[in-house]
Amino acid sequence: MAKMAASIVEHGEDALRKLFKFYKRRNPPPNFSDVIDFSKGLRNEKVVSAELSPTAVSDNDAHIAGLQPVREWHAFGLKGYPGFIFISNPFLPGSQRHWVRQCLKVYPQKPNVCNMDMHMSETETEHLWEKSADLMRTKSFGKREPKTLLEKLRWVTLGYHYNWDTKTYSAEHHTPFPADLHTLSRHVAAACGFPAFTAEAGILNYYHSDSSLGIHVDESELDHTRPLLSFSFGQSAVFLLGGTRREDPGTAMFMHSGDIMVMSGPSRLLYHAVPRIVPAPAGVPVPLPLLQGLDEGHPQESLVHWVEEEDWEVCTKYIQMSRVNMTVRQVLGSGQAFPPVETQRRTLSTTKETYHEASPEEGEEFYPKKTRTSTDSSLKS
Ligand code: OGA
Ligand code: MN
Numbered sequence: 001m002a003k004m005a006a007s008i009v010e011h012g013e014d015a016l017r018k019l020f021k022f023y024k025r026r027n028p029p030p031n032f033s034d035v036i037d038f039s040k041g042l043r044n045e046k047v048v049s050a051e052l053s054p055t056a057v058s059d060n061d062a063h064i065a066g067l068q069p070v071r072e073w074h075a076f077g078l079k080g081y082p083g084f085i086f087i088s089n090p091f092l093p094g095s096q097r098h099w100v101r102q103c104l105k106v107y108p109q110k111p112n113v114c115n116m117d118m119h120m121s122e123t124e125t126e127h128l129w130e131k132s133a134d135l136m137r138t139k140s141f142g143k144r145e146p147k148t149l150l151e152k153l154r155w156v157t158l159g160y161h162y163n164w165d166t167k168t169y170s171a172e173h174h175t176p177f178p179a180d181l182h183t184l185s186r187h188v189a190a191a192c193g194f195p196a197f198t199a200e201a202g203i204l205n206y207y208h209s210d211s212s213l214g215i216h217v218d219e220s221e222l223d224h225t226r227p228l229l230s231f232s233f234g235q236s237a238v239f240l241l242g243g244t245r246r247e248d249p250g251t252a253m254f255m256h257s258g259d260i261m262v263m264s265g266p267s268r269l270l271y272h273a274v275p276r277i278v279p280a281p282a283g284v285p286v287p288l289p290l291l292q293g294l295d296e297g298h299p300q301e302s303l304v305h306w307v308e309e310e311d312w313e314v315c316t317k318y319i320q321m322s323r324v325n326m327t328v329r330q331v332l333g334s335g336q337a338f339p340p341v342e343t344q345r346r347t348l349s350t351t352k353e354t355y356h357e358a359s360p361e362e363g364e365e366f367y368p369k370k371t372r373t374s375t376d377s378s379l380k381s
Contacts, residue, residue: 015249016215016242016271023238023252023275024212032278035238036253038076038088046251050075050085056190065184066095066304070191078251081241083227083265085192089258094294096258098304100233100315102180103204103324105129108153111175113161115154125149129314136314141321150318151208158202160331167220169201169331171338177202180303185229185328192262194227200331207237207323213274215246218263223333227264231326233257234287234319236278242271254278255325257287277323285320 023030036044054071062069073090108114108128116125132148139145159177160169182199189197201221205213218228232255239261242250248271255261263270280287294306307315332338 014247016240016246016273019240019250019252020215020273020275023240026210032238034252036078036251038074038086038253038259039256041074042076046079048077048079050077052191053193054191056193056195057187061187063092064299064302065187066092066098066302067184067187068092073191078241081251081267081270083263083267084241084270085262085264086253087188087260087262089256089289090260091258091289093289094292094298095304096233096289097293097307097312097315098180099231099326100290100319100324101307101311102178103156103206103233103326104150104315104318105311107158107178107204108156112156112158114156116149116152128153133314136317139317150314153206155206156202156204158204159199160201162201162203162220169220169338170341181326181328183303184231188229188260188262189227192227192264194264196334197226198330199328201329203327203329205325205327207235207274207277207325209235209277209279209321211277215240215242215271215273217269217271218327218329219269221329221331222336222338223330224268225333226330227262228268229328230261230263231328232259232261232323233325234290234323235280235321236287237274237323237325238276238278240273240275241267242273244270246271258289274325279321286316287319290316290319
């Protein structure tokens, strides 16, 4: 079986799509032995160590942001993918809970935008957390119970709000970027050699056990010299990293809770996808790094806050089956401005690939053309 994934990679034509289908398959489930697991260090011959800038972030700044000192981080690269950096869970014990709570309770709130805003009124989508919390606490999975708003959440946009139809960002549609995520992103980018990075746009993706994200490139940002940061929490996923062309072969890797991925330089515009969520085996409902809350002694001025048991109860219930991913982007280079709308349209019409496009045979992914605004069958979980 392990050979199978390898032979798919070798056979040229549309290799990434074949790999996507291989890992997405339900019956029989795929063999995961070719999936690189960075939590196992340099065990895989394709994995190399990545050099970070340990002095770019002071230990105190890292601590306040809920991160280990940078010199303690386990950062890796992948042979053949210059500019790709994988940081294996650099978070301090307990601090991941803060980000899970932000993604479920805080970031979906106005003025941020979520998938349900596309077809529901503001009165229906507001207080999403309050409307879902009690129902989530008493929910027994496996039973056919109506989905809470929280479970219908598929994406949230922050800062410059990505327009899924025009595939652009614009000066007109902007709200303040969350300060805590801005700081976290600044530290991670600085440690990776990008001290001038500014978090300007965020796309949060919410995955359930049968969700996937189609093959795409993130190219709508105007300055591709700035890295793209990706933070994962909750259940693990298989992530596929491809080449600069859709048909190039790819490499599969696990993203576990707390892992951070940085796509920069020659890897900034590579095709990628998430074919599968890999829930923990029965009896291990919550990924280990989420089992524990913050220490009593965590500094007052900390960016990450203690999550009250009442809230954590809801988060645990959610995260038992789900994964949350935050991608953070800088949209404009320094001194850069958005081009006039007319120019943007012209550029778009000559762009062959579309963001988050999914070919029909890839099935139930996020954002398939035209249907991504709804929580209907195309996004079903
Ligand atoms: C994205 C993306 C990957 C992930 O949002 O553009 O590629 O791991 N997300 O969820
Ligand atoms: Mn992406």
